[in-house]
Amino acid sequence: MGSDVLFQVMRYDPRRDVEPYWAEYPVAVDDGDTVLMGLMRIREDIDGSLAFRASCRSGICGSDGMVINGRSRLACKTQVAAVVSDRGRVVLEPLRNLRYVKDLVVDQTPFWQKFRRVEPYLMPEEPRSAAERPMVLPQAEFDRLSKASDCIFCEICYSECPINGVDRGFLGPQALIKAFRFEFDPRDDGAAARYAPLSNVEGAWRCRTTFNCTDSCPKGIPITEGIQRLKRKLVGELLSGMQPAYRTPMPVESPEETSS
Amino acid sequence: MTNTGKIPKVDQTTRYDVLVVGAGLAGLRAALAVDPQLSCVVLSKVYPVRSHSVAAQGGINAALDAEDQWQHHAFDTIKGSDYLADQDAAEFMCEDAQRAVYEMEHWGTLFSRRPDGRIAQRSFGGQGYPRACYAADKTGRALYQTLFERAVARRIAVFEEFFVLSLVVAERRVAGVLAIEIASGRLIAIPARAVIFATGGAGMMYARTTNPYIATGDGLAIAYRAGVPLKDMEFVQFHPTTLPGMNVLITEGARGEGAYLLNAEHDRFMGRYAPKLMEVAPRDIVSRAIETEILEGRGFADAYVHLDLRHLGDDLIRHRLSEIYDFAITYRGINPVRDPVPVQPGQHYIMGGIATGIEGQTELAGLYAAGECAAVSVHGANRLGANSLLDTLVFGRQAGLAASRFCREAGQGPPIPEQHWQGWADRLADLRSHAGRDHYAPIRRQLRATMTDSVGTFRDAKHLAAARATLRALRDAYAHAGVTDSGTVFNYDLLAFVETGFLLDVAATVVEGALLREESRGAHWRRDYPARDDEKFLKHFLFTWSAEGPVVGEAPVVVTHYQPKPRTY
Numbered sequence: 146m147g148s149d150v151l152f153q154v155m156r157y158d159p160r161r162d163v164e165p166y167w168a169e170y171p172v173a174v175d176d177g178d179t180v181l182m183g184l185m186r187i188r189e190d191i192d193g194s195l196a197f198r199a200s201c202r203s204g205i206c207g208s209d210g211m212v213i214n215g216r217s218r219l220a221c222k223t224q225v226a227a228v229v230s231d232r233g234r235v236v237l238e239p240l241r242n243l244r245y246v247k248d249l250v251v252d253q254t255p256f257w258q259k260f261r262r263v264e265p266y267l268m269p270e271e272p273r274s275a276a277e278r279p280m281v282l283p284q285a286e287f288d289r290l291s292k293a294s295d296c297i298f299c300e301i302c303y304s305e306c307p308i309n310g311v312d313r314g315f316l317g318p319q320a321l322i323k324a325f326r327f328e329f330d331p332r333d334d335g336a337a338a339r340y341a342p343l344s345n346v347e348g349a350w351r352c353r354t355t356f357n358c359t360d361s362c363p364k365g366i367p368i369t370e371g372i373q374r375l376k377r378k379l380v381g382e383l384l385s386g387m388q389p390a391y392r393t394p395m396p397v398e399s400p401e402e403t404s405s
Numbered sequence: 406m407t408n409t410g411k412i413p414k415v416d417q418t419t420r421y422d423v424l425v426v427g428a429g430l431a432g433l434r435a436a437l438a439v440d441p442q443l444s445c446v447v448l449s450k451v452y453p454v455r456s457h458s459v460a461a462q463g464g465i466n467a468a469l470d471a472e473d474q475w476q477h478h479a480f481d482t483i484k485g486s487d488y489l490a491d492q493d494a495a496e497f498m499c500e501d502a503q504r505a506v507y508e509m510e511h512w513g514t515l516f517s518r519r520p521d522g523r524i525a526q527r528s529f530g531g532q533g534y535p536r537a538c539y540a541a542d543k544t545g546r547a548l549y550q551t552l553f554e555r556a557v558a559r560r561i562a563v564f565e566e567f568f569v570l571s572l573v574v575a576e577r578r579v580a581g582v583l584a585i586e587i588a589s590g591r592l593i594a595i596p597a598r599a600v601i602f603a604t605g606g607a608g609m610m611y612a613r614t615t616n617p618y619i620a621t622g623d624g625l626a627i628a629y630r631a632g633v634p635l636k637d638m639e640f641v642q643f644h645p646t647t648l649p650g651m652n653v654l655i656t657e658g659a660r661g662e663g664a665y666l667l668n669a670e671h672d673r674f675m676g677r678y679a680p681k682l683m684e685v686a687p688r689d690i691v692s693r694a695i696e697t698e699i700l701e702g703r704g705f706a707d708a709y710v711h712l713d714l715r716h717l718g719d720d721l722i723r724h725r726l727s728e729i730y731d732f733a734i735t736y737r738g739i740n741p742v743r744d745p746v747p748v749q750p751g752q753h754y755i756m757g758g759i760a761t762g763i764e765g766q767t768e769l770a771g772l773y774a775a776g777e778c779a780a781v782s783v784h785g786a787n788r789l790g791a792n793s794l795l796d797t798l799v800f801g802r803q804a805g806l807a808a809s810r811f812c813r814e815a816g817q818g819p820p821i822p823e824q825h826w827q828g829w830a831d832r833l834a835d836l837r838s839h840a841g842r843d844h845y846a847p848i849r850r851q852l853r854a855t856m857t858d859s860v861g862t863f864r865d866a867k868h869l870a871a872a873r874a875t876l877r878a879l880r881d882a883y884a885h886a887g888v889t890d891s892g893t894v895f896n897y898d899l900l901a902f903v904e905t906g907f908l909l910d911v912a913a914t915v916v917e918g919a920l921l922r923e924e925s926r927g928a929h930w931r932r933d934y935p936a937r938d939d940e941k942f943l944k945h946f947l948f949t950w951s952a953e954g955p956v957v958g959e960a961p962v963v964v965t966h967y968q969p970k971p972r973t974y
């Protein structure tokens with residue numbers, strides 16, 4: 146093993162602790178080791194009670210988003226060497242804008258509720274047919290859709306978005322880029338159904354183009370650009386009289402509400 | 406740091422008609438096939454989108470072109486399986502492939518396209534025709550998102566982050582499952598008339614694997630402990646090209662697009678092992694070739710060979726192989742446009758699983774299985790690339806349809822007997838209140854090292870027997886091991902403890918089968934028996950649980966049209 150690096154981790158167990166505290170663990174790391182590998186070593190060799198989510202280890206399943214040295218990132222895509230230099234240690238906290246539950250685990254319920262609210266699926270559901278349906282799109286258009294569908298639901302954009310921080314009702318970047326992915330799919334006919342959640346005051350308009358989502362997305366999705374295209378489309382629908390203006394906010398959900 | 410969190414109560418919740426365990430492709434496809442008149446719920450130990458199906462890269466096979474035929478796909482599958490696939494099952498899957506792919510397209514999957522707008526296809530190992538439909542090198546994610554979105558549209562109920570511990574059997578049929586709600590630690594008994602297992606693979610029993618942390622063979626071990634036989638367990642697939650270190654996968658699609666394998670002498674060595682198909686020979690053959698090159702001193706650092714993509718050009722790599730471009734840079738600091746990528750074989754897939762028929766049915770009334778945790782068996786001794794995603798969609802649907810029929814015919818199921826959950830409740834309470842016993846982690850680590858060292862690409866009696874002895878010792882150690890975390894909320898320590906027990910049971914069947922199968926077939930290669938022996942071993946092994954270890958039975962291989970032939974590429 147290589148040198149020891151100090152991992153400073155926010156710990157909290159609701160059944161035991163009144164408030165969170167910092168715990169420190171010296172972890173042996175080699176060149177190229179990721180933060181997740183360090184966390185696994187803590188769980189297996191030092192303290193098995195450390196709670197964090199993880200699965201694929203390669204930035205595809207979106208489980209292990211957390212705040213690493215001040216920024217939301219995937220632990221499995223962040224090398225220890227790349228972050229340790231700024232503070233001489235690795236500082237780990239749960240994602241922001243979501244309630245922390247235990248150690249690095251957050252309650253993702255509001256995130257999923259907002260995702261569901263944009264009716265995130267191709268509409269209508271076609272009657273079953275055995276025939277192939279060709280889809281001809283200019284390469285650039287196809288790439289844009291394909292890129293938008295790279296989302297791994299890691300919640301990093303949600304954690305980095307300043308609007309999500311101050312406005313609990315805002316749909317957030319992830320739900321909006323999902324909506325974009327369908328709204329710009331030539332096979333989709335769901336614009337009318339998605340119009341209300343999207344053009345509501347808590348929808349696309351609430352985005353203030355800080356580009357935090359785009360900067361932090363571990364999949365490199367140009368989220369802000371997608372949201373701006375969505376706005377342009379909504380304006381078009383509004384001006385052409387296809388859709389009414391929406392002014393009433395959607396009801397704010399209480400955090401207790403659970404998804405199913 | 407201890408805490409004697411309250412021992413949670415067991416709840417008996419609502420009854421369901423069909424309960425699906427697993428929210429990967431197989432589980433969601435099953436749920437979508439369940440008759441909407443019936444009540445259905447899906448349980449998953451992680452949020453559905455964290456299921457491993459999202460990691461699949463290269464493609465999904467279907468004979469779509471007029472020049473291609475599903476019969477050819479079936480033949481390639483059967484030959485690829487080294488003639489151990491049940492041919493009726495393989496034929497069924499390949500004939501259904503076109504429907505499965507078009508259905509996904511209609512539901513919204515963004516497949517890569519040809520210039521005329523039709524779904525693009527690429528070459529994959531062991532296929533006589535380029536028939537792997539793909540979405541760049543993120544086919545699993547593209548398919549998975551579509552199914553997940555469809556499940557959202559249909560309002561399929563999912564219990565997220567529920568960990569299934571055991572299957573409840575009463576009156577010789579399924580009665581439901583016992584699960585832990587991870588967020589609270591609550592133990593819950595959920596009665597159901599039919600249960601479908603779609604719990605994925607068991608790669609975590611190996612040190613070098615492309616699989617995620619959650620691939621711990623839960624469904625296999627749970628079914629096995631409930632008396633349901635496992636099949637073909639000795640057949641474990643080692644993928645030829647994984648990045649040394651974390652063993653992140655580099656898709657076979659890279660070779661399908663034309664990448665070369667080179668040894669330290671800059672030799673395209675596949676010419677010596679599979680002169681016709683070269684790099685796109687089936688995985689068992691390519692993995693052994695790479696291991697041989699390394700063992701004979703022609704590898705780099707005695708650990709890997711090179712995968713050279715440079716001649717494919719910047720544009721192709723960035724468009725059609727964008728994920729692995731990113732992996733090589735993130736995990737190895739290597740830009741595949743400019744430099745060759747180091748690769749070595751790693752555990753990737755288990756051909757074996759819960760023994761099922763074409764409808765996903767098992768020996769136990771009311772229990773169905775589909776996806777990687779099942780062995781129908783369509784993959785036999787070696788799965789062809791891009792056939793697993795197909796398997797999940799085809800047989801997931803089959804299981805959903807069959808479970809629905811079962812519900813209509815079989816009447817209400819028995820209630821869950823109290824003694825069933827009491828055993829687990831006591832066990833978990835004991836673990837939590839005695840936190841601080843020897844931790845399970847060293848046991849798990851030793852298991853994984855043993856499997857990689859002794860039950861890998863090349864096997865022999867001596868190493869297998871030693872592995873069996875090690876596994877028995879680990880099982881004894883496990884009986885006295887424990888956890889650190891005594892809490893109830895998100896106790897991942899406790900779950901990993903339970904998973905380690907699952908892995909030990911599953912690994913024991915792999916070793917047993919590997920010892921008994923004194924021949925070389927597909928992914929199972931015995932140095933001491935280097936030839937296929939159809940006379941003695943053209944058959945499946947079935948593994949049934951007993952306190953002393955697996956009891957091995959046999960089942961014939963179904964042969965329809967294709968008599969076993971020597972397998973050359």
Ligand SMILES: Cc1cc2nc3c(=O)[nH]c(=O)nc-3n(C[C@H](O)[C@H](O)[C@H](O)COP(=O)(O)OP(=O)(O)OC[C@H]3O[C@@H](n4cnc5c(N)ncnc54)[C@H](O)[C@@H]3O)c2cc1C
Binds near residue numbers: 754
């Ligand atoms: C890196 C990689 C790339 C691949 N690429 C390809 C490819 O290109 N083409 C191809 O055909 N195949 C590919 N495969 C194989 C294929 O992806 C898998 O075999 C397939 O996705 C398995 O799907 P599944 O639905 O059976 O299980 P999974 O997707 O693994 O899902 C398992 C589900 O079971 C749940 N579960 C497990 N245990 C429990 C429990 N105790 N309680 C509750 N829930 C539980 C999990 O939460 C999860 O939802 C690849 C595999 C890997 C590892």
